[in-house]
Amino acid sequence: MSDLTALEVQLRARHLTRHFSARIPGARFRAKRVVYAVDDASVDLVAGRVTAVVGESGSGKSVLARMLARIIVPTSGELELRGVPIDLHAKRTLDYAAQVQLVLQDPFASMNPVHLVRRNLERPLLIHGAAKAQVEELALAALRRVSLDPPEKFLDRYPHELSGGQLQRISIARALCVQPKVLLADEPISMLDVSVRLGVLNLLRGLCDEEHLAVLYITHDIASARYIADEIVVMYAGQIVEYSRGTELVDAPTHPYTQLLIASVPDPNNPVAGAAVEGERVVTTSSRDGCRFVARCPQAMGICRESEPPQFQVGEGHTSRCWLYRDLPESTVDVALPRRRGGGNQEQMTTSK
């Protein structure tokens, strides 16, 4: 991971954790349990790189994105925006919102349907202090950046008059118009038509390459992650279970969960015959004993039930949270990265895993 320090890390998250308390279905007396939605997630979003987060529904990937956007306050952990530590309990500043923008899954739901595209685009500009005389020009420029041509044609339309692909481009334009450094895209293509998905993916890739944005791409489609991403993170039940710089993770998966994800992608060359995975799924979890994947894992061993595996270094820039690799050295995210801010709390969290 040493060359990462040479790169421009825009947003650095360390040990981000979010616990929710949830009612136990059917239980009386308002009994609650803790759900570990995201547990000890560390990521670096680097300028000019696309980081993909892959996982099933409920694996915590959207909670992670919302913590990075500071919409959800983490239970613990640290965030650094361009080297500056962020006080997570303070109110989110306008400047933070301008630098870290979130694009949501459903473009029909994320645009106000009773306002023109113009209003939807100009409002963030005005909020972020653009001069009134300039907003139209800036809005047009933003539309051009997302390859909507001619941009004038789109300003005076209502969201319902546009297709899903066009609207998703507009919501990316809306995120871009405040000049962010980090773009968090939460399943940006899953609601779109198959034929226009690649267009939006290519657009994100292009923005990343040409404008040096740091992009977090959240998806459950590992093939699209392989297509667009520079590095891939696989999440399961709130934990990062496998990480690889580059796409080795897809070509040579090491974690049994990643292997399951890859085997689940429809492959026209193989008939469906494959047997379903044994065991009830545990996507959200209230247990911290042992590996979270143990109930579904075809290679589960004794140790998997007893203690939680740490991240093992399975290759250059490739880590896996699985006891299968216990002979390999452990990896802690902080090994090669200089800490700008240390805290007793954080020390404790690294060693406890």
Added chain:
Amino acid sequence: MTTDAVAAAAEVPVMETTPTAEPAEDRPARWILDVRGFSVDYGYGDQAVRAVDRVDLHLDRSTVLGVAGESGSGKSTLVYGLTRLLRAPGVITGGQALFNRGDDEHPDVIDLTTADEKELRSVRWSEISVVLQSALNALNPVVRVGSVFDEILSTHRRTLNKSQRRARAVELLTLVGLNEDRLMRYPHELSGGQRQRIMIALALALEPKLIIMDEPTTALDVVTQREIISELFTLRAHFGFAMIFITHDLSLLVQLADEIVVMYAGRLVERASARALFSAPRHPYTLGLLNSFPPMHGAHAELNGIPGSPPDLSQPPSGCSFHPRCPYAMPRCSIDVPELRGLDEGSRSVACWLHSEGGVAAPVELSRRVGADRASTDQSGSVRP
């Protein structure tokens, strides 16, 4: 219609658009659904938008027909039309949909397009059932799952008493891999995959001959999708029902369907066996769809999907509705509408001027041999190991 198109129509009998019911005895006994010239409009008169345009389908017992297409291509409208679930302003404007509910020796054919309420009631759910896309919307949020099973069984299986109905509901849940305690749950207490399993169990409740799946796994993630699909196939092997499977995910369809039809702007543009469609697509739209899925193996290559967006059916493009997005468009494509015509001794058909007789030669990527390795000659440049 041009003279060529008329000639093409004469060659391929399935092109017949007038709803002339053939005597059922002439057909092979194994068929279960035969749709001819089926059309659906939304709205009337000048306002009418043709959502499904002269669609022909044929389905044999225990087979799987895949319907692929983007949103707005008319695939859901087709299904709602066939099952007569269409709401105003949707109107069936032509064609027939013969459903054979008898066995091989004694065919009992009804035309779904003209059947009255009483006949439809006898067919719906007990002969044809539908699994809808959004299981959350399809289940009543204030009714426990068990009550839904109870209601269906008490309506259609009058001889069963309460405990027998419950036993049947438990049996159905077990079939789809759910525990019986789920019967006491409300829909919001279940995950998306569990809700979709409940929908499938409900669809199976009366042992129908035909199940229509309208994007059953689109809202689910890949792991759940695979689990549900493999369960579905175990169930099909056991009960032998036929399926119409609608999805936009062509790579999933290739895996599970026997025959696939591709819809674009309300029309069928290609019909072929799954194998043939995947290895040797003939329509540029099919090729575009196949190239819209990033590969899991091989070298990285830039893919471009299909440029542009699906047409607005209230102002359909002239000629072939795909021509504004088609990389192979010729002058003729914007003038004449290509009709579906047979290729390879009628084993498949395609609606594209590139494959008309005496016309231009089709490009290499649209005239591959069936079974050839599509990837090796792909224009996208992706290479399989």
